[in-house]
Amino acid sequence: MEYTDSLQTALANLTATYEPLFAEQENIEYIQDHSRIDSNPALIPVDAIRRNIENLLSNALKFTDSGSICVRSFTLNGCLTCEVKDTGKGVPEDLTESIFEGSQLQKSSGGIGMGLPSVKTLSKSVECRNRQDGLPGSVFSFTIEFRGVQSDESYHEISEGEQSTAGGDISNQQSAIDYFSKSYKEEHGEPKLQAIPYKILLCEDDKLQMRMLEARVKKISPQAIISKAENGAQGLEHLRGHTVAKEPIALILTDFNMPIMDGETMCLKAVKKGYIDMAKCVIFTANPEALSTSFKGRVIDKSDSATLRTLLSSEQF
The missing domain is CATH 3.30.565.10 (Histidine kinase-like ATPase, C-terminal domain)
Structure with missing residues (x-):
């Protein structure tokens, strides 16, 4: 909330x-x-x-x-x-x-x-x-x-005696802002963005989803250099090109369902060819059970912005 x-x-x-x-x-x-x-x-x-x-x-x-x-x-x-x-x-x-x-x-x-x-x-x-x-x-x-929230008084009536899922009472509008900000930081920590740019490959066939994903990544990691692909085959070619140029991709964020080649197939081929480590492959899907047991990378829901922020804010990239 x-x-x-x-x-x-x-x-x-x-x-x-x-x-x-x-x-x-x-x-x-x-x-x-x-x-x-x-x-x-x-x-x-x-x-x-x-x-x-x-x-x-x-x-x-x-x-x-x-x-x-x-x-x-x-x-x-x-x-x-x-x-x-x-x-x-x-x-x-x-x-x-x-x-x-x-x-x-x-x-x-x-x-x-x-x-x-x-x-x-x-x-x-x-x-x-x-x-x-x-x-x-x-x-x-x-x-x-x-x-x-109609006013400070009615807001207090709504919140009085209640605990949010993160714990703690909220008594007025300003404290609500402070509360949720503090709650998020306690759970996920402050973003640790390094100054050195790193390269991220975004694979998404839907234009609107691609635009929103790109905006979300730029907001969390403004220093990231973003490459974009509309399907797995195109993404695999991006990975090959960056590897040949000795400018490897540090992280793949890919949709699962895409035409020509899906995200899982692209990641498995890229790992096999040595373009990237499996640990740097992230697939977005609301149905993780659809993936094969061969995929050992990360799987998150597109709606899980908190996990995406934690991932992009980590020091491993």
Whole structure:
């Protein structure tokens, strides 16, 4: 949970960060509507909301060639609901109930729903339906609980006698900010960023996910030199080139599911060829059971920003 003095402003600022990406899409209008959301202070799971919106927007972009993609949010009874509505190809009716399930569904659905299992994991509830307004497309939504903060007094009433998962009472708005900052530092420590640049290879076929991953890496490790690949085959060629040039890649951050060659296959081939050590291979997936027993590197969920920060802030690179 993170404190914001305006839930409406926080959501508007969050969805506005994707505007540059949509500026590159000539045939798709990006619409944002937060008119039905509280403008009051609140404690919200910012990272979960961000990751969910990223997954829903990237899914919509994959299957929308023209028209519009709208992200809308509203609040009701202590819950925040965000929905992404597109004018894409829609979802087969027999998949609307199971679209948020795991890898077996994703393989049989032609790529629809990649990343959606993590949305379900991070949410109180999820929903998928096709549009009912005569237009093609689908609507994906998720609901997350939050804590409203009306004033110092009411905030104290909410928090009094309660312990957060990290422990400790929170009595007012300013102490909330200090509390969560202190709690994070106690759990993960201060980032230890070395001055010497190191090279990171990012492999991700989804443009939105790549943009967000790159921004996250740059924020945590501004000194890192980033190479990017859209699939495992391209990533393997990057690794070969850097090795030949005697400028080896220090860390691979790769998606698992990619066309041509998946992230696991790329890592296994790279290790076998001596391009990188297995310990420097990190695969993003919400379904670690899908990987083979041959992969001995790190596996983390894309939504796990805390682990990514700890990894990039370590001194091993």
